[in-house]
Amino acid sequence: MQMRSAPSYFSKQIGFHQRYRIDPVNSIYRKNFCRPKSTAEAKVLAAKKHSESERRRRMRINSQYTALRKILPNLIKMDKASVLAETVRQVRELKKVVADTEAACRGSGSECVIPSGVNKLSLEKCEGKQEGLVKATFSCEDRPGLILDMIRELRSGKGRVVRAEMVTVGGRTKSVLWVKGLGAGSEGIVCLKKALNKVIVDRPSII
Known part of the structure; x- marks a missing residue:
């Protein structure tokens, strides 16, 4: 029985793949990961992405409502509609205070020390x-x-x-x-x- 040398054996194995263009690893990768997705799979994936983005958006909104509940004074009702209503009322009241203070400064001839609402x-x-x-x-x-x-x-x-x-x-x-x-x-x-x-x-x- 004739023994073949190791280099000759491996060269023939490599040549076998090159001759017949067989690449087991690439063919398995293409079969399992690169195959085109069906319409149903694409819809499921898009729905998952949309659901995740909506979940993050709701978390951001809820965190802002939590911050408003902590800083608004004399807040009685904690539902979102009441929080927004109180926020609007407070902003309008503050803007009126600033406008009255600026008017008083202009009337007295002194420089107004209140920061402007714009840069x-x-x-x-x-x-x-x-x-x-x-x-x-x-x-x-x-x-x-x-x-x-x-x-x-x-x-x-x-x-x-x-x-x-x-x-x-x-x-x-x-x-x-x-x-x-x-x-x-x-x-x-x-x-x-x-x-x-x-x-x-x-x-x-x-x-």
């Missing part, structure tokens, strides 16, 4: 004893890290803050900065405006 920025050059300073006033959403972002952007430009005032009401912040060292031209003011806009407009709050 906005104003710059003005100071005169008299404060000549050489630029007063920057802006309102934006309050968020963690707001002061650090503001300091980082201001350090990247010209000028330095010599005085700052901040008021936070209802999740919004109003800041007044007095900046020195911007120079006599408009280049420094333009740089200051760009830096503050990055903090106010380009980085909205994260809920």
Whole structure:
């Protein structure tokens, strides 16, 4: 009996698969995983995906209702309709308080310390004893890290803050900065405006 060497044996086995184009692994994979799904299977899969997305959506909605139930004062009924009604009433009441306060400030001639309901920025050059300073006033959403972002952007430009005032009401912040060292031209003011806009407009709050 003639013994065949190992290399010759394996080469013939490999050649057998190559000659007849047999690939057991690939054929099994194609048969079980790559076969086209029937219409019924596709509908079942789509229904499962839709059901899962709806479940996640209901969880998010319920979590927001839970948060409202915790923060709304004097809430008697806990059903969703009552929670929404009380939320609307509270928002309207707060907006009326803000409008009355702003009107009172305008009537007295003093500057309003309540943050504006929209993001906005104003710059003005100071005169008299404060000549050489630029007063920057802006309102934006309050968020963690707001002061650090503001300091980082201001350090990247010209000028330095010599005085700052901040008021936070209802999740919004109003800041007044007095900046020195911007120079006599408009280049420094333009740089200051760009830096503050990055903090106010380009980085909205994260809920």
